Amino acid sequence: MKILVTGAAGFIGSxxxxxxxxxxxxxxxxxxxxxxxLEFLESARHSERFTLLEADxxxxxxxxxxxxxxxxxxxxxxxxxxxxxxxHPRKDLDQxxxxxxxxxxxxxxxxxxxxxxxxxxxxxxEPEVFPTPEDAPFPVQRSLYGASKLAAEGLICAYAxxxxxxxxxxxxxxxxxxxxxxxxxxxxxxQLRDHPDRLHVLGNGKQRKSYLHVGDCVRAxxxxxxxxxxxxxxxxxxxxxxxxxxxxIGWICNLLGVSPTIAYGGGERGWIGDSPFIFLDCRKIxxxxxxxxxxxxxxxxxxxxxxxxxxxxxx
Amino acid sequence: MKILVTGAAGFIGSxxxxxxxxxxxxxxxxxxxxxxxLEFLESARHSERFTLLEADxxxxxxxxxxxxxxxxxxxxxxxxxxxxxxxHPRKDLDQxxxxxxxxxxxxxxxxxxxxxxxxxxxxxxEPEVFPTPEDAPFPVQRSLYGASKLAAEGLICAYAxxxxxxxxxxxxxxxxxxxxxxxxxxxxxxQLRDHPDRLHVLGNGKQRKSYLHVGDCVRAxxxxxxxxxxxxxxxxxxxxxxxxxxxxIGWICNLLGVSPTIAYGGGERGWIGDSPFIFLDCRKIxxxxxxxxxxxxxxxxxxxxxxxxxxxxxx
Numbered sequence: 001m002k003i004l005v006t007g008a009a010g011f012i013g014s015x016x017x018x019x020x021x022x023x024x025x026x027x028x029x030x031x032x033x034x035x036x037x038l039e040f041l042e043s044a045r046h047s048e049r050f051t052l053l054e055a056d057x058x059x060x061x062x063x064x065x066x067x068x069x070x071x072x073x074x075x076x077x078x079x080x081x082x083x084x085x086x087x088h089p090r091k092d093l094d095q096x097x098x099x100x101x102x103x104x105x106x107x108x109x110x111x112x113x114x115x116x117x118x119x120x121x122x123x124x125x126e127p128e129v130f131p132t133p134e135d136a137p138f139p140v141q142r143s144l145y146g147a148s149k150l151a152a153e154g155l156i157c158a159y160a161x162x163x164x165x166x167x168x169x170x171x172x173x174x175x176x177x178x179x180x181x182x183x184x185x186x187x188x189x190x191q192l193r194d195h196p197d198r199l200h201v202l203g204n205g206k207q208r209k210s211y212l213h214v215g216d217c218v219r220a221x222x223x224x225x226x227x228x229x230x231x232x233x234x235x236x237x238x239x240x241x242x243x244x245x246x247x248x249i250g251w252i253c254n255l256l257g258v259s260p261t262i263a264y265g266g267g268e269r270g271w272i273g274d275s276p277f278i279f280l281d282c283r284k285i286x287x288x289x290x291x292x293x294x295x296x297x298x299x300x301x302x303x304x305x306x307x308x309x310x311x312x313x314x315x
Numbered sequence: 316m317k318i319l320v321t322g323a324a325g326f327i328g329s330x331x332x333x334x335x336x337x338x339x340x341x342x343x344x345x346x347x348x349x350x351x352x353l354e355f356l357e358s359a360r361h362s363e364r365f366t367l368l369e370a371d372x373x374x375x376x377x378x379x380x381x382x383x384x385x386x387x388x389x390x391x392x393x394x395x396x397x398x399x400x401x402x403h404p405r406k407d408l409d410q411x412x413x414x415x416x417x418x419x420x421x422x423x424x425x426x427x428x429x430x431x432x433x434x435x436x437x438x439x440x441e442p443e444v445f446p447t448p449e450d451a452p453f454p455v456q457r458s459l460y461g462a463s464k465l466a467a468e469g470l471i472c473a474y475a476x477x478x479x480x481x482x483x484x485x486x487x488x489x490x491x492x493x494x495x496x497x498x499x500x501x502x503x504x505x506q507l508r509d510h511p512d513r514l515h516v517l518g519n520g521k522q523r524k525s526y527l528h529v530g531d532c533v534r535a536x537x538x539x540x541x542x543x544x545x546x547x548x549x550x551x552x553x554x555x556x557x558x559x560x561x562x563x564i565g566w567i568c569n570l571l572g573v574s575p576t577i578a579y580g581g582g583e584r585g586w587i588g589d590s591p592f593i594f595l596d597c598r599k600i601x602x603x604x605x606x607x608x609x610x611x612x613x614x615x616x617x618x619x620x621x622x623x624x625x626x627x628x629x630x
Contacts, residue, residue: 086477089423093416097466101408108404124453125472135452138439140547141472151412151466157440157456162401162587232455272477 002026004070004112006057006103007077008044009036011179012118012214016074017044019218025049030066031077032056039312040179057099060106067103068110072225075103076118078149080182083271085144092148100152104159116168116225119153121210121238121278122146123171131281134171134234143273157232166231168224170217173238173280176299177214178306181313184245185303188252190314192260199253199260202270205246208277210238213299216292220285227288236280239292245270251300317341319385319427321372321418322392323359324351326494327433327529331389332359334533340364345381346392347371354627355494372414375421382418383425387540390418391433393464395497398586400459407463415467419474431483431540434468436525436553436593437461438486446596449486449549458588472547481546483539485532488553488595491614492529493621496628499560500618503567505629507575514568514575517585520561523592525553528614531607535600542603551595554607560585566615 003020007013008029013036020027021044028051029041044050055062057077067073079095100117107115123146124132125139141147153169160167174183191199220237228235253259268276294302307314318335322328323344328351335342336359343366344356359365370377372392382388394410415432422430438461439447440454456462468484475482489498506514535552543550568574583591609617622629 085473089420089474089477090416093413093470097412098408101405105404137450138453140549141469142476144470144473144477147466147469147473150469151462154456154462154465155408155459158400158459158462158588159404161457162404162459234455273473 001071002069003072003074004028004030004066005074005076006030007036008052009033009038009040010076011181012175012217013076014040014044014179015214015218016076016221017041017050019222021047021050028053028066030055035181057102060102063102064106064110067106067112070112072114072116073103073107073112074116075100078118082122082143082145082273086272089144092144096145096148097151097155101155104155107165108159108163113164114166115156116221117152117156117170119149119169119171120146121171121173121236121280122275123150123153126275130277131279132236133281134236134284142275145273160231166229167233168221168228169232169234170221170224171234171236171280172217173210173212173278175214175217176211176303180214180303180306184248185252185300186307186314188249189304189307192253192256192258193314196256196258197260199249199262200265201245201249201262202265203245203267203274204264205244205249205262207245207268207270207274208242208279209245210242210279211296211299212238212292213294213302216294220290223288223290224285235285236282237285238280238282239296240282241296242279243296248300251297252304255301255304316386317384318387318389319343319345319381320389320391321345322351323367324348324353324355325391326496327490327532328391329355329359329494330529330533331391331536332356332365334537336362336365343368343381345370350496372417375417378417379421379425382421382427385427387429387431388418388422388427389431390415393433397437397458397460397588401587404459407459411460411463412466412470416470419470422480423474423478428479429481430471431536432467432471432485434464434484434486435461436486436488436551436595437590438465438468441590445592446594447551448596449551449599457590460588475546481544482548483543484547484549485536485539486549486551486595487532488525488527488593490529490532491526491618495529495618495621499563500567500615501622501629503564504619504622507568507571507573508629511571511573512575514564514577515580516560516564516577517580518560518582518589519579520559520564520577522560522583522585522589523557523594524560525557525594526611526614527553527607528609528617531609535605538603538605539600550600551597552600553595553597554611555597556611557594558611563615566612567619570616570619
């Protein structure tokens with residue numbers, strides 16, 4: 001297949017690129033390098049089947065040219081900065097919703113028929129059903145990030161219906177692993193590197209979250225793309241477990257050999273719009289034969305080891 | 316209260332303006348007159364408590380000035396042209412989603428804290444539960460119109476959470492009544508006026524739809540605004556019944572005294588993204604004490620009489 005990956009130089013994007021190259025596909029990476037890192041594409045760039053385009057999704061001329069003739073668009077580019085959404089209330093709309101429309105419109109005009117999209121468990125808001133299935137009760141949005149991803153999902157579904165496209169929508173829990181660059185593990189790692197004796201934690205530490213290793217995530221996406229061929233295919237991607245932030249702190253401190261004094265910001269939520277409990281029902285993707293190879297504790301530990309081995313990421 | 320109504324010169328907007336003026340409020344109408352009609356505001360313009368602003372929601376300077384200091388924003392302006400959405404795939408995003416963001420951002424900057432929003436039963440896509448309640452299973456969008464309204468709902472909820480606003484989201488069935496300007500009754504009325512012997516019907520005529528008279532709708536909105544004071548208040552607004560398109564054709568033909576030959580376009584849906592069955596569960600709004608005064612048949616007949624008495628509307 002000829003595959004275009006947007007956000008190709010990001011955490012998930014670069015892992016997706018490597019996986020598709022390993023399968024023998026022809027892959028074009030599209031990234032504006034606002035947060036992407038060229039070094040994440042180091043191995044990809046050794047492949048003759050890989051092309052890199054440095055461009056923004058707001059540059060519709062370049063986007064249209066990149067999309068035309070592809071068999072599959074894996075649209076991962078996004079503002080993934082959930083926590084500070086309220087400080088720049090237009091950013092999620094621009095980068096996550098309108099840029100997704102740009103991708104869809106380029107597909108329509110260029111005759112590209114398949115899209116895979118990285119959505120988020122945040123679209124469930126603060127659900128009342130746990131684990132939360134794909135057909136959970138109609139959610140109320142709590143964050144600009146979640147709202148922007150929900151809006152993008154809606155556009156993708158409407159385009160699939162109107163213009164005969166095929167869509168795969170993946171609602172991720174938080175991902176961990178190689179090339180991880182933001183989130184609580186990086187935050188704690190940085191803090192403990194700079195002052196091993198103290199750790200500041202947002203919220204009360206009792207937030208319950210689910211995590212998935214990026215390798216397991218990419219395997220799940222590839223399996224869904226191969227086996228689920230409806231018009232709109234929505235999948236939760238996560239593990240069948242969750243942990244408290246405090247559990248994660250324990251694993252990280254243990255690995256780093258530190259015993260910091262912990263100061264909690266307080267409150268059930270880490271920030272406005274944070275969901276105090278994320279735990280997705282993943283029976284649908286499991287029914288295709290996938291299951292995660294790594295547990296949350298292992299994924300956290302691998303991430304810490306990756307950050308230790310790659311100091312440039314947290315420099 | 317000081318109330319701003321966007322889309323004030325439209326079908327629903329002008330009815331809302333009249334109702335709030337009758338209650339003694341100070342009302343500013345905002346409309347770009349792309350589809351609004353000045354004559355719908357004829358009685359409003361006799362009130363000293365009414366001000367009309369001719370402006371576009373894309374003109375953020377004018378919008379910000381209009382929003383600042385209002386107690387309530389009733390945001391009804393929208394592209395309501397559901398049927399031809401696939402011909403102009405950016406229009407719903409621009410007019411329904413991004414313009415809603417403009418309104419929310421004007422509210423945030425101007426310190427306005429309450430918004431009422433006209434959403435649609437189309438956000439349920441093609442539901443599997445009938446009548447469809449507000450917390451129906453997470454829907455898959457089928458139309459650009461539905462997707463754009465869902466996106467607007469998400470933005471409203473996220474703003475309510477992030478910036479302490481109060482939101483009322485109303486998911487309407489199709490409305491009928493005075494100042495109705497588009498939809499199947501106008502379409503059939505026009506056709507039968509021009510050639511009483513034949514009628515072209517989209518789909519197979521068996522589409523099941525629910526309708527609500529605009530007067531009942533406006534009463535429901537006012538009641539919800541008064542009695543439901545949560546952060547986000549979502550209400551379906553409809554009648555506890557539905558009819559087939561063929562039923563409606565019978566009532567209209569009977570009233571007009573015509574017996575046309577009917578040609579069906581065929582298929583379950585009137586157009587791409589049309590939902591063949593819309594029937595909303597309205598127990599939530601009914602629990603506040605509201606109930607519709609008019610049945611669907613009466614609403615259709617009143618609409619035909621209105622169109623007969625106001626030939627300019629279908630000129």
